[in-house]
Amino acid sequence: MEVFGSLIFVPILLLFVFWSSIQLYAWRLRAANRARRQAVLSSLGFAHTESKQLVGFFHPYCNAGGGGELVLWTAIAALQRTEPDLVSVVYSGDIDATKEQILEKVKSRFDIALDASSLHFVFLQSRNMVEDSTWPRFTLLGQSLGSMYLAWEAMTKLIPDLYIDTMGYAFTFHVVSLLGHITVGAYVHYPTISTDMLARVKSRKKGHTNTDTISSSATLSQFKLLYYRLFMYHYALALQSASFIMVNSSWTKNHIDAILQHSDPILEFIHLLPPLSVIRFFKSSNPPKEARIVYPPCNTREMAKFPLEGRERVILSVAQFRPEKDHAAQLHAFHELLVAHPEYAQSDTTKSVKLVLVGGSRNAEDAARVDRLRALAKELGIETHVEFFVNASYPVMLSWLSRASVGLSTMVDEHFGINVVDFMAAGVIPVAHASGGPLKDIIVPFNGERTGYHAQTPVEFAGALQTVLSLLPEEDISLRRRARTWAVQRFSEDEFEKGWNASGWRDWLRSKK
Template identity: 65%
Template sequence: MFGLVFAISFWTLALVTTSFWFSTPWILLHLYFTYNRSANKTRRDDALKSLGVSSTNRRLVGFFHPYCNAGGGGERVLWAAVAALQRNEPEVISVVYSGDVDTSKEEIIEKVKTRFGITLDPSKIIFVFLRLRGLLDAATWPYFTLLGQSIGSMYLVWEAMTKLIPDLYIDTMGYAFTFHVVNWVAHVPVGTYVHYPTISTDMLGGVKNHKRWHTSLDTISSSYILSSARLVYYRLFMYYYSLSLRSASFLIVNSSWTKDHVDSILQHTDPFIDFIHLCNPVLLALYFLTTYNKNPITSSQVIYPPCDTREMVSFPLKERERVIVSVAQFRPGKDHATQLYALHELIKAHPEYGKTGTTGKTAVKLVLIGGCRNEEDASRVSELKMLAKELGLEDRVEFFVNASYSDMLEWLRKASIGMNTMVEEHFGINIVEYMAAGVIPVVHASGGPLKDIVVPYDGKPTGYHAQTPGEFAEALHTALSLDAEEDLAIRERARAWAVMKFSQEEFEKGWDCSGWKKLIRN
């Protein structure tokens, strides 16, 4: 009896204290949100007037993509979606929330055309430029990077919603924690296209097993205490990440690999954190404020990223040069170093590839084509050039940084092999481009390239998989030494599969059926 009286007394005191300290700032925030939404009508009218249109019957679809000018596969998805809206929904205006404050609207649209071959109508798109995109950079958060970037994304979307509120908000970069801010500030439906989960059950397992990867430190991985603390941190992050994803109105993913991971996150529970919520009135109140009156999503929908194969399928399949091409942003996860080591192993095992032979066959060349987002990426390119020199490959490797779309197409037109070495690549739109162009893919045996893209067609191979530099070297040798008949056959199969499964038309069909139209018309 005493315990029951104590428990009731404790909770009564806790709730009174909580209501005093918690309700006042929440009321002030509610008043601010209400003011911001009322002021949005003027901002909306001004934005539409800048396009020369009235607000009558116009609906705004907002895309949160702070790195919209980066030129990668994620950006292709963004601009393909915007282009589809412009073609198929003439009354819809796209709003792109960008952090490219030093770039103009005209420059971004021109780069989209140059890099992706996508033409946009400037009269149907509004850019909202955000000032503090640096809060999303990993370098800004050397410790607790996931948490720091998530907090940074919440601040950035707050800035976005104070500049212009759309009728539908779509995150196309993977910042799920922005959903709560949009719900609180704007009261509009939220959707997302997930390229790669921010955290996964594999990461949790890696921490439990003291696994080291390129984002972790040896001192943490080798320490039981530090690894245990990081595990608690990851468990908390996973719990709230799962809540965030479930709060979306629709959830699209780019591959079956991503779907498997995201669906497991959607089903994720943690009794320990549930218990913490029950014991802490503040957390319990925040939990209900975040999840109340929601119909949580329990599974995701796969819509493969688009690849504009129309020009690539015209490339000839015969008489290709002995060029290995790599198209990927110069980011750490892309693991360009493995490509250099693979080429080194190839020439070491088969010296004939390192020089022009008496048969007239030229030496093998590796061409690295990719975008640089910032100084860190540019520094990475310099390091790769130094590595190529150390391996004696400076004459066999060429770098094309921020190359134009036409230049990339020219290399795909004449290359024999396309290489991708990223471990657990979530999809790999560059690999689809290889296949559509008739380039034989040699890719890492994991993720989307293994499960979705480089798969048998009519029961026969469309490319090769590898894991280590030695395995990549052997796969490259196999592809380079095919006889003419099999060489042509594998290129034909790869192209047929890419065109059938990953075209712009297939993407637009999926996009139209994803559920966003129902939300925008409510």
């Protein structure tokens, strides 16, 4: 019995010492933060006597220029207009850019003018810790642990009064809560792991997150399923440590709500034992029961001015060159269209059609992906009918939106699809994958009539593209006008701001006064 008692006492003692050390470190960090906080406010021109609160936005890729960044900058712009006593702090890994350069790109890319005097950047040196290239194996786990390290770096540089993750790094909540003793919240674009991913592994279905090597092996599939179960359990704990959660679509809400309620009896029991039991201290005493849908903002007012008539025979894609956007499927669909309708490939006729791909390239991996897409277009024999515009400016993107006839989006389970809303507001008829936000929230009947088209396979996409390109003039204009009306009413910046303000984030900030 004495030996058994020692076996229990020693790990508990070690756990107590470890926990006490963490608490002491966190206390010293918060004490030192007072000077850092005042230095930031002074650098922005605020007097020592002025009362300001800091709202921190964790967004390591704030300079990427995608839909997630549009949410970030629109939220900050709204905060600057309505909350003069608040200072926005952006935790960014864009160490190759200055504050001025980032704000200039925000203006160029999104036409959002930000007040530099109430905006501070904390530049993080360890963003490589969340790069997928850093973790070629066990990527989800590696990136999540990397995000915790990145959050530690962030808190050592500045602790805000309220922390909002706007990129999907839920595991940072543990670090921020422990070190900063502050409220955390989130705007979730896409769940890090979902029940769909577990089902795909369980059924041994090949996909973007389940390679052929795994899906073809029963042993590897079982091992990955166990890995996913463990990850899902801890991801649920991380989300439950937040005080409020906003999501961008009903698809994301359904998944996040399911994860918030997720339980695994076996893992629950295991986590009652030390040292794993300490993890449960991170769980909020009052976690959100469900997520709130706040549709992303779209610059519908500007795009709604574009004429509906006189559109060019252009199929337009607007999406960052990331793997999940599946630009290769767009090339294959376009190839199918030209094979079925060779008259579209004749450049000297009025029926000629071209595919234009506009998108951002974040890093070397994205640049290499663009090169592979160019090679694929050449392999398919369609390169003369395809144009790439990489890291195009906002005016260039608007120019194509004002001219194109059809908008193409092929991402499977697109969490929302700002690009699809842009198509509709600009008068471009959308053709998107029959899943996620485009299926459930965006391309839905308006007044009982069609607002766009859905497809799944390259052949189906080609058929939908052909349907749009062959619409009679009256049908064509009616569909464009209907889609625009729906987009402007439902997905405007004003609607986003109303949803953001209704999320309750102000209440949590006020509670800290």
